[in-house]
Amino acid sequence: MSAHPGVAALEPPITEVTPGDEPPATRRRRRKRTTDPRAKITWRKALRRDWQVYSLLVLPLVFLAVFRYLPMAGNVIAFRRFRPGGSIFGEEWVGLRYFEMFINDAKFWQVFQNTVILGGLSLLIIFPLPIILALLLNELRSAKFKRVVQTISYLPHFMSIVIVAGIVFQLFSMQGTVNQIVEAIGGDPVSFMQRPDWFRTIYITSEAWQTVGWGTILYLAALTQIDNTLYEAARIDGANRWKQTWHVTLPGIRPTMITLLILNIGSFMAVGFEKVLLLYNPLTYPTADVISTYLYRIGIVSSNFSYATAIGLFESIIGLTLILSANAISRRLVGTSLW
Numbered sequence: 001m002s003a004h005p006g007v008a009a010l011e012p013p014i015t016e017v018t019p020g021d022e023p024p025a026t027r028r029r030r031r032k033r034t035t036d037p038r039a040k041i042t043w044r045k046a047l048r049r050d051w052q053v054y055s056l057l058v059l060p061l062v063f064l065a066v067f068r069y070l071p072m073a074g075n076v077i078a079f080r081r082f083r084p085g086g087s088i089f090g091e092e093w094v095g096l097r098y099f100e101m102f103i104n105d106a107k108f109w110q111v112f113q114n115t116v117i118l119g120g121l122s123l124l125i126i127f128p129l130p131i132i133l134a135l136l137l138n139e140l141r142s143a144k145f146k147r148v149v150q151t152i153s154y155l156p157h158f159m160s161i162v163i164v165a166g167i168v169f170q171l172f173s174m175q176g177t178v179n180q181i182v183e184a185i186g187g188d189p190v191s192f193m194q195r196p197d198w199f200r201t202i203y204i205t206s207e208a209w210q211t212v213g214w215g216t217i218l219y220l221a222a223l224t225q226i227d228n229t230l231y232e233a234a235r236i237d238g239a240n241r242w243k244q245t246w247h248v249t250l251p252g253i254r255p256t257m258i259t260l261l262i263l264n265i266g267s268f269m270a271v272g273f274e275k276v277l278l279l280y281n282p283l284t285y286p287t288a289d290v291i292s293t294y295l296y297r298i299g300i301v302s303s304n305f306s307y308a309t310a311i312g313l314f315e316s317i318i319g320l321t322l323i324l325s326a327n328a329i330s331r332r333l334v335g336t337s338l339w
Contacts, residue, residue, distance in 0.1 A: 078313050114289055168202060173193060280293065
């Protein structure tokens with residue numbers, strides 16, 4: 001018998017609750033905690049569970065660390081005098097001396113102008129071409145013909161820049177294909193590769209031929225994500241093919257367009273070094289020489305590393321400013337951004 005019968009009488013009987021006897025709301029909460037994919041998983045558990053997948057990141061991270069982040073420490077020689085054979089971080093502090101040198105150098109500003117012009121032409125001419133080609137391919141009804149066109153347009157991307165430059169020389173040299181056509185119609189041969197006024201046209205044309213087909217891949221992938229019911233609704237409302245493209249297709253691929261545009265603006269100043277280096281010559285320097293090739297001659301050929309580093313740092317600051325500005329403007333006006 002209990003010493004306190006009153007207390008024992010007030011205590012509720014202890015019963016065992018099985019999962020089947022739980023209230024429905026409790027069962028739903030328990031099921032949500034166990035099956036919700038958004039449930040919090042610590043990084044240790046994720047790493048232990050998917051270590052094979054994360055191991056694929058090792059080589060890319062090592063590459064970025066060695067070739068992208070560690071070299072940033074060398075930017076200090078833009079403010080220090082570097083002498084070959086001495087300390088890799090320079091011998092003595094010179095402050096902004098090298099920045100003042102290229103700011104007061106007329107040759108640098110000519111190179112800067114060439115870079116801006118080539119970058120602007122690439123952005124205005126080459127950037128819209130993959131969009132146009134993707135829209136045209138999207139309108140094709142013959143799947144076989146569409147695959148043939150895609151294959152032909154993709155092929156130049158897989159050629160090395162050296163091969164592309166060789167093809168350009170074969171086409172535009174004094175005895176090349178273009179001059180043979182000019183002579184066949186009664187004209188005089190033109191020294192395309194030695195005339196500064198022809199370099200930008202040749203560069204933009206070769207760049208478009210090599211990159212446009214490959215650039216359509218992302219846009220074609222984005223086009224497949226557009227809901228077909230939107231086109232059906234537009235047709236019911238009486239929209240023709242042009243209006244369907246304007247009001248359905250283009251808004252559907254707008255996030256992809258904005259993302260690639262921001263990335264292209266960020267690389268606005270980094271005009272293709274390899275192709276320009278292979279195509280230009282001293283006769284075409286007035287229009288062909290860009291910052292990257294100028295840095296190559298100043299830094300590598302002339303061994304003026306501190307001066308070249310100062311120019312490269314200036315170029316990087318401009319590129320960072322451009323991509324941050326483009327991202328902020330896009331986020332405010334369009335609602336789409338990289339971050």
